[in-house]
Amino acid sequence: MKIKYYFLTFLCVLCAALAQAQADIAVNEDAFLVQKAITVWGDETSSEKLMSAQCQAVRITPGWLLTAAHCVYDFCRNNQNCTVQVDVVSAPQDDLAAQVRVRSGAQKKNVFIFPGYNPRQNRSSSFDVALIRLAPQERDWAFFAPRGGKRFSREQFEKQLDVYPESRAQWNAKRPRLLTFDAAVSARLTPAIAVPRVENGGVSWLYNAGGQAYFISELQHFVSTDFGVRQGNSGGGVFTADGQLVGVVSMSFTGKGNRMQFKEADGKAVSTLQNADAYFVFTGFTSAVSAFIRGHVPGVFSVGAVPQAAELTNEKFTRIIKTLDNAQAN
Template sequence: MKQLRFYLLSLFLLGAGYASAQDAFDYAQKEYELTFTVRGKTQTVSCQAVRFHKNWFLTAAHCVSPCKNYSCQMRMWLAVGPARAAAVLSQKNVFLPDEYQDEYTLPPGVQPRRGELPAWDMALIYFNARQARYEYYDAYGKVKEKDFLLTLDRGFWEKKTDEALKESARLYEQSRQYAADGQAQIARQLTEQAQALEQDADEYRAAAEAAPLLKRQWDGAMAPRLAPLLTYSDKDEKFLLSNILVPRWTRGAFEMLSSPRQILYFGDNAAPWLSAGFGVEKGNSGGGVFLPVYNGGKKRASGLVGIVSAKSLNQLPEAARKRYALYGSEIFLFNGFSENTTLGFIRRVLTEYRDTPNVQPLESYGQLKEVIKKTAPKTAKKK
């Protein structure tokens, strides 16, 4: 009963978070934990990953870089909340670009290059939902699959609510009879039992309301809706006129962040985009950056324009910071899909599995405005 009560109370408390995701991208974005052991020390980190293919997730390379040279295991949370379901993935499921460097991919004592735009902070996670091994949890540890599936069934909780209220009514009637017979102590005990059942019924009602939203997470993991990767190959710097959206799940709570300013693309060879800082923080790394398209006030479509990289903040060259001072001291970078870097890496890896990413031109989704025209400097004419 204690274990069941945890399900119910947590569903009640987290219901508001699930509800806010109804018009968001929870069908594609997931939270995961990576556990790895380096030189005898075990560490666990949490990041985001966004699904762009039925068998593939994108994340930040710095989130999974220990998997290149060290033992690691990943839990991809497919349903997060009172009852949690995780796909268990091993080191062989993670793919990193050869060009990416950090303290985990380089030999001990060797420092990564600094002062460069981090075009390679992007990695791939292979995940086949139909073949994956799953684990199910609550606050007390692992649970059986059948117990997890019960939390997704609204009818189950509605039946439990009805049963609890009927039993509570029966106990109240018995309590009145014992009180009339002068057996006050028994009557008081029966009343307390009836009140406890009423509390259970309230929790069952909350669970019935939350169950469809938890089920939506699970169903979305099994049969996801996927946003295309948005790309273009123009090498000039551009402004993206539309706002971007950065969704994330954190321990079952959902939030959606949006940028209030124009976004600057550095060009095909660099891949990163630049924006003002707008609340993206630790834990967002690896999450998707979406470009919504609206028609008549309603969301018509969405595309994936990049992947969040928290480490990007410290690697922007000082010259670029000065040049784009209009963004302020807080600068947010995320990696886009460049044919020469990130998109090329994605295509190379997927080709080995005979999978093809859905790639569409950015011009079809948002307007681009040229910032700087790269022309040769003019020379003075000789007299």
């Protein structure tokens, strides 16, 4: 009987440990339903070779998407004619999809890039954001069954949402709350962060269980340890595990000899990362970025990140990088 008791006790302890481990990495999957895959291209009537960009975006209100400026810059800057295709609903298990094409140009502007964004400056990651207004004509929508290719009217599509909960959840996803960072000093994010990605109709995510991410006051953007964020995640959201939006994926660090030098606005060098590919950066909702978003989307939800999701620190960039280096070494 004692052997049986000890064995059952061991099982209970093991189950509790597994449950705790799952709790430690639990994320609010429903919060990621606002994440959308987008494809961007230029004017199809151009004689130049047609190019496109595959990125991610976050639907912050029913009528607006947030993405990275570098995803749309080459095609939509200076009021050029461009098209953004958005996978609004992509649920292969339901065999149901909804796509919309947003057209932007001088006559009708629906893509708005943060003023002054310059992709040739690595400091641009502090405001690597753009907004996409969902203001298409009815003919720009496509409702269809991906496997069979059957087309639907909007009315037919919306009727099917009653029997397809996954598609309905994507169509009616609740807008996220933006965590704003209006601090004059650096801050450390206290919750762990997750980076979702929509691909082939499925939503997966990368999770930084260590929660090692800092807002850098000298650079006005976030630096995080690398946890698998790669090309294709650009423009997507960086969320807390419970679904609040912290920022937008900007870029991984790359540079000659795996080194990247960072400079302040006046051109003064701040620091040089020696192992640049061990990090990625994302654009947070600073006062400038928040003002840009609210100027176009007045109904967006936002709340200050300090103190509920970040703690202020007087550490400088070099010290923060040393802390992140140590976190990755352990």
